[in-house]
Amino acid sequence: MKPVKVGLLGLGTVGTGVVRIVEGHQHDLMSQSGSPIEIAKILVQDKNKARSINVSPDMLTENPWDVIENPEIDVIVEVMGGIELTKQLMLGALERGKHIVTANKDLMALHGPEILAKAAEKGCDVFYEASVAGGIPIIRTLIEGFSSDRITKIMGIVNGTTNYILTKMSKEGAAYADVLKEAQELGYAEADPTSDVEGFDAARKMTILGTLGFHANVALADVEVKGISGVTKEDITYGKRLGYEVKLLGIAERQDEHISISVQPTMVKTSHPLASVNGVFNAVYVYGEAVGETMFYGPGAGEMPTATSVVADLVAVVRNLNLGVNGRRGFIPYKEKKLKTDEQIASKNFILLHVADKAGVLSQITQVFAEHGVSLESVLQHPNATNPLAEIIIITHDANKAAMNKVLKQFEAMDVVHAIKSVYRVEG
Numbered sequence: 085m086k087p088v089k090v091g092l093l094g095l096g097t098v099g100t101g102v103v104r105i106v107e108g109h110q111h112d113l114m115s116q117s118g119s120p121i122e123i124a125k126i127l128v129q130d131k132n133k134a135r136s137i138n139v140s141p142d143m144l145t146e147n148p149w150d151v152i153e154n155p156e157i158d159v160i161v162e163v164m165g166g167i168e169l170t171k172q173l174m175l176g177a178l179e180r181g182k183h184i185v186t187a188n189k190d191l192m193a194l195h196g197p198e199i200l201a202k203a204a205e206k207g208c209d210v211f212y213e214a215s216v217a218g219g220i221p222i223i224r225t226l227i228e229g230f231s232s233d234r235i236t237k238i239m240g241i242v243n244g245t246t247n248y249i250l251t252k253m254s255k256e257g258a259a260y261a262d263v264l265k266e267a268q269e270l271g272y273a274e275a276d277p278t279s280d281v282e283g284f285d286a287a288r289k290m291t292i293l294g295t296l297g298f299h300a301n302v303a304l305a306d307v308e309v310k311g312i313s314g315v316t317k318e319d320i321t322y323g324k325r326l327g328y329e330v331k332l333l334g335i336a337e338r339q340d341e342h343i344s345i346s347v348q349p350t351m352v353k354t355s356h357p358l359a360s361v362n363g364v365f366n367a368v369y370v371y372g373e374a375v376g377e378t379m380f381y382g383p384g385a386g387e388m389p390t391a392t393s394v395v396a397d398l399v400a401v402v403r404n405l406n407l408g409v410n411g412r413r414g415f416i417p418y419k420e421k422k423l424k425t426d427e428q429i430a431s432k433n434f435i436l437l438h439v440a441d442k443a444g445v446l447s448q449i450t451q452v453f454a455e456h457g458v459s460l461e462s463v464l465q466h467p468n469a470t471n472p473l474a475e476i477i478i479i480t481h482d483a484n485k486a487a488m489n490k491v492l493k494q495f496e497a498m499d500v501v502h503a504i505k506s507v508y509r510v511e512g
Contacts, residue, residue, distance in 0.1 A: 087120035088402045091151035091182075093127045093173065094164030095144075098187055098214070100137055101391025102161060106398075113395070117402035125151045127164065152176050159401050161394060162186040163214075171195050178202045178210075183410060185397040187214035187390060193288035193304050196295065200416060207411035209404055211397035216289045217242055217366045219389025220382040221396070226296040226370070227415055233372035235297040238336040239511065242289040244364035244384040245273045245280040246312050246332040250349075251362040254320050254329060260313065272364060282311035283332065283347040290334035293368070294345045298338050300421040308346040315349050319506050322436060322466070322477055323351050329359040333511065337424075344424040351434045353512030426486035432461065432510035433480045433488055437495065438503040441474040445500045449476065452498075456490050458483040473502050479510060 090106070092099055106113065106121055114120050123143070131144045151157065152173055160177045162170060167190050174184055174191070175198075184203070186192065192199070192212050203210040213223045217240070226235070241247050245267060252263040264281065267273035279285045287307040294302040312332050320330050328351035336345045352359045357379050361367040366384030371377055383389040404410045439445050446463070453460055459481045466475050480488075488507075495501045 085114075085119055087122040088117075088159060088405060089122050089124040089157050090159045090161055090398065091125045091127075091154060091157040092123050093148060093151060093160065093162045093170075095126050095128045095135065095139070096163070097387045098163040098390045098394065099126070100135070101387035102163065102394050103137055103139065104388075105391055105395045109395075113399055117399045118406040119402050121398065121402060124157055125154055127151050148173050149176075152180065152182070157182060158405065159183045159185065159398060161398060162188055163394065165190070167191055167194060171199070174199055174210075175202055178206050178208050181206055181208060183209040183401045183405075184211070185394055185401060186210070186212050187394055188212070189215040189285070189288045189292065193291040196292065197301050197417070203411060204416060209401045209410050209413070211400060212292075213397050214390045214393035216292050217368060217380075218382070218384040218386060219392050220366060220368065220380050220384070221393065222293070222368050222380050223296060224396075225380065226293065227413075230297075230370070230372055230375075233374045235370060235372050236338050237371040238290075238293050238297045238334075238368065239358065239371075240290075240293070240334050240368035241331055241358060241361050241366050242293075242334050242368065242384065243280055243283075243286040243332060244366060245277065246283075246286070247361065247366070248272050248364045249281070250312060250315065250320070250330055250332065253315070253317055254324065255362075257317055257321070259317055260315060281313050283309040284311075286332060286334050286347045290336055290345050290347055293334070294336040294343065295417055296415060297336060297370075298343050299417050299419045300343065301417045302343070302345060302421065306345055306421070306423060308344075308348070310346075310348040312349050316506070319436070319508070323434070323508075325466075326462075326464075326477070326479070327354050328352060328434070328510070329354055330508070331358060331361070333358070335509075335511075339424070339428070341419070342422045342424045342428055344429045349508055351508045351510045353510075356512030359512065426489065427484050429485040430482045432482055434506070434508040434510050435478045435480075435504065436506040437476045437478070437501055438471065438473040438505055439476055440500040440502065441472065442500075445474065446476065448498070448500060449478070449495075452491055452494050453478075453480070456487045456494075458487050458491055
């Protein structure tokens, strides 16, 4: 039986995992796809670099076009990362009728519509399961598993680095800077952790999930982003006292065909399943009109979990080749994108204020909420021997974002309010 030949762009952590699975599971892959799968050419930065797997030197190249222009290669597997050059390579591969499997969230978040349109034009497959949540098959689930349902909300922990940091801060009472340093030493965080800790990595993933869940072309610029660098151990302590865990959540919501997407630190009720997702694990919680609530949990990164998703996509491409149906499962958004206004975005809120410790202040604070139509679920004052100011914690009922912005702006102008220490969305 003629093998399907694959060009592999990248032989780092994930690329190595792909080679291990393709070579080690050949019988299983052939029974699943209908053909042998052979990695014919691999793009690397340095052909002479020592590697953890044995690869024939003849398979290696430092020129990406050796792979893209090779007429024998049927499928390109892209796990090298990058955006602009990678985009040109992917478009070049599609022009030549080659199918694509990629793990590149940055590429798909920024240029997914263009790449998918070219794939549809050329009758090619482009699959990208590994671009979100590593080993969790969430993309295939949204496209196929929810094809008969209407998704109203997607809420997830989609960045393992930030989840590890927040878990350590919660379990050990450690400060953010100390845990970040430890995460870098363990290899969970990059030397420059900005993409992770400021929420940009999660935002790119939520762009992809929002597009798939709501069938509209969501752009990265549509995602409101706030990272975890401002989260303090005091915030986490107060949250725990009130029955909440702080998690960096990606939240995509649809109501009356209007959508909103954000990434932000969120107080999650301890009874909610996402509150117990710890360490580097990811989880995605999906609300459907018919099915109700479902959660998908697993490793969000790593050599073998991510490579498993990549090879699963590769098997799907090869199966389509044998059936002659490539390019027919491509996801093309068909709905007009309608973004919610601040008046339409509503949630509960956690607010920690430092105020003057004197009579009448609390009534002034509650009056501001009343003026803007924000009702309160609870108001608590916790003594703090190290702080001469009063610390007031307020949890609101559902309030729209526009009203909350007016409340916070008024607090900033009040002499009795010394600091708005923390503001978090509340879920669960």
